[in-house]
Amino acid sequence: MTRPRAAPAGVPIAEAAARTGLSIDALRYYERDGLLLRPVPRSATGHRRYSAADLRWVELLTRLRATGMPIRDMRRYAALVRAGAGNEAERLELMRAHRRLVLDRLAEVTEHLGAIEHKIGVYEDALAEAAEARRAASA
Amino acid sequence: MTRPRAAPAGVPIAEAAARTGLSIDALRYYERDGLLLRPVPRSATGHRRYSAADLRWVELLTRLRATGMPIRDMRRYAALVRAGAGNEAERLELMRAHRRLVLDRLAEVTEHLGAIEHKIGVYEDALAEAAEARRAASA
DNA sequence: GGTTGACCTGGAGTGCACTCCAGGGTCGAG
DNA sequence: CTCGACCCTGGAGTGCACTCCAGGTCAACC
Numbered sequence: 049m050t051r052p053r054a055a056p057a058g059v060p061i062a063e064a065a066a067r068t069g070l071s072i073d074a075l076r077y078y079e080r081d082g083l084l085l086r087p088v089p090r091s092a093t094g095h096r097r098y099s100a101a102d103l104r105w106v107e108l109l110t111r112l113r114a115t116g117m118p119i120r121d122m123r124r125y126a127a128l129v130r131a132g133a134g135n136e137a138e139r140l141e142l143m144r145a146h147r148r149l150v151l152d153r154l155a156e157v158t159e160h161l162g163a164i165e166h167k168i169g170v171y172e173d174a175l176a177e178a179a180e181a182r183r184a185a186s187a
Numbered sequence: 188m189t190r191p192r193a194a195p196a197g198v199p200i201a202e203a204a205a206r207t208g209l210s211i212d213a214l215r216y217y218e219r220d221g222l223l224l225r226p227v228p229r230s231a232t233g234h235r236r237y238s239a240a241d242l243r244w245v246e247l248l249t250r251l252r253a254t255g256m257p258i259r260d261m262r263r264y265a266a267l268v269r270a271g272a273g274n275e276a277e278r279l280e281l282m283r284a285h286r287r288l289v290l291d292r293l294a295e296v297t298e299h300l301g302a303i304e305h306k307i308g309v310y311e312d313a314l315a316e317a318a319e320a321r322r323a324a325s326a
Numbered sequence: 327g328g329t330t331g332a333c334c335t336g337g338a339g340t341g342c343a344c345t346c347c348a349g350g351g352t353c354g355a356g
Numbered sequence: 357c358t359c360g361a362c363c364c365t366g367g368a369g370t371g372c373a374c375t376c377c378a379g380g381t382c383a384a385c386c
Contacts, residue, residue: 071374157293161289
């Protein structure tokens with residue numbers, strides 16, 4: 049087997065932060081807050097070592113966060129996953145509810161975006177007209 | 188002319204709240220914070236009377252908010268509009284920057300949504316398979 | 327052996343966008 | 357004249373999601 053000495057088995061928190069885009073503080077905060085599936089394993093000196101699975105989970109969390117899921121709900125979801133098999137229906141419900149929310153917000157933002165683009169158009173026209181007026185005056 | 192007695196000329200804050208979807212407190216907060224184009228005019232008894240123009244402006248603010256513009260930027264924009272004609276280029280720049288932000292966020296959320304839908308699919312499959320197993324067992 | 331750097335903990339502090347509250351005025355209905 | 361509804365002000369409080377800090381451990385390098 050290719051296991052020379054005791055392998056490191058996981059990356060330190062600084063690298064976990066770099067890979068997930070979260071800050072070191074946020075990673076520790078997530079753990080304290082029960083958002084992770086387990087306490088992150090420690091090295092002999094008490095330093096956290098994030099496994100690939102830990103990182104994948106944190107990445108899922110960042111996706112949920114980026115789509116507006118509150119910490120509270122992520123905690124609930126983490127608790128369900130920690131509880132193990134048997135509550136898939138509940139997890140599915142949670143995810144579906146979140147998708148509804150995201151879709152609704154997406155639609156709302158898109159609609160407001162229309163109004164903003166309209167506003168931009170108005171300014172563009174006004175500025176173009178002003179430029180035209182200057183051109184005419186200087187002629 | 189159809190002006191029977193002194194017309195009310197504007198709606199009270201409760202109605203402004205109902206129309207804009209903001210709370211009464213939020214409306215007062217926006218005003219204190221310099222987000223409005225002018226101090227809202229008052230009735231003889233000191234109560235605010237929102238004109239149609241005031242309401243239109245607040246509605247624009249809610250659109251900007253709903254698309255994630257921070258209060259600070261709305262204040263800057265309000266200041267530009269208050270300053271009057273001549274800074275249209277700056278206003279346009281502000282709006283364009285905001286549009287960029289909204290489009291970026293929209294793209295990001297849409298991408299994450301894909302991952303979430305995938306997750307939903309996984310749960311759906313798992314649950315369907317479990318149901319199938321139960322059916323087979325009971326047969 | 328001293329310094330540096332990465333990490334640890336518990337807890338305090340921050341920024342944002344409201345939200346709530348005490349204390350008070352005005353007005354119309356009963 | 358009292359009551360309730362509506363509004364006012366200044367200021368304190370809230371919830372969220374971090375972020376920062378003091379004080380400390382440990383390993384490695386000079």
